[in-house]
Amino acid sequence: xxxxxxxxxxxxxxxxxxxxxxxxxxxxxxxxxxxxxxxxxxxxxxxxxxxxxxxxxxxxxxxxxxxxxxxxxxxxxxxxxxxxxxxxxxxxxxxxxxxxxxxxxxxxxxxxxxxxxxxxxxxxxxxxxxxxxxxxxxxxxxxxxxxxxxxxxxxxxxxxxxxxxxxxxxxxx
Numbered sequence: 582x583x584x585x586x587x588x589x590x591x592x593x594x595x596x597x598x599x600x601x602x603x604x605x606x607x608x609x610x611x612x613x614x615x616x617x618x619x620x621x622x623x624x625x626x627x628x629x630x631x632x633x634x635x636x637x638x639x640x641x642x643x644x645x646x647x648x649x650x651x652x653x654x655x656x657x658x659x660x661x662x663x664x665x666x667x668x669x670x671x672x673x674x675x676x677x678x679x680x681x682x683x684x685x686x687x688x689x690x691x692x693x694x695x696x697x698x699x700x701x702x703x704x705x706x707x708x709x710x711x712x713x714x715x716x717x718x719x720x721x722x723x724x725x726x727x728x729x730x731x732x733x734x735x736x737x738x739x740x741x742x743x744x745x746x747x748x749x750x751x752x753x754x
Contacts, residue, residue, distance in 0.1 A: 623681075625658035630709070634732045640699075640714040640725040643732070650708030663710040667703035670712070681735075688727030695721045 625645070629652060633644040645663060647655035666677060675693045678686065692699060698718045704711050714725045 623662055625655050625662065629655050630659060632732070634729040636726050636729055638722075640716050640722050641729045642711050642713050643729070644706060644709065644711040646706065646709035652708075656708055659709040660705055663712055664703050667701050667712055670699075670701040670714075678732075686728065687731045688724035688729075689731075691721065691724035692728060695724070699725075 625647075629648050631646055631648055633642070633646075635642045635644070643663075645659045647659065650656070669675070669677065670692075673693045673696065675689050678689060684690075692714075695716065695718070698716050698721050700713075700715045702713045702715070704713065716722050716725070
């Protein structure tokens with residue numbers, strides 16, 4: 582009975598840490614590796630925050646919020662980080678995501694090369710902040726969507742997607 586309980590606990594822990602149904606061999610899962618690297622690049626606690634990557638017709642919105650909106654420390658860390666990233670992304674500097682996800686992340690090279698065809702804007706939201714990635718260029722919009730899909734996969738344990746049409750209601754903007 583004890584062996585079964587330990588095995589069940591290990592399976593649950595692996596699922597929670599990995600954010601996926603299977604582990605890749607005996608090494609860490611992609612999600613675990615992203616979380617490890619992310620903790621070096623992102624100053625906030627992934628376990629106390631949630632990422633949202635929502636596609637829209639002109640690109641998409643990345644939102645990071647503290648799980649507890651009253652957690653002033655996490656909210657400040659999120660806002661400081663995303664404020665800096667907005668400037669970097671606007672200049673085509675995607676080095677932080679490359680350090681976390683790798684340089685071959687889908688869509689990222691095209692976004693880094695988009696120049697003035699990509700606008701990145703920062704906005705504070707309740708409990709955190711968001712970055713809006715917008716373009717009138719269909720190729721850039723497609724790159725945002727590819728990049729967001731890869732983000733959703735890599736941040737599986739720490740992200741959610743807003744339901745279409747309900748995002749503004751859920752965020753209480």
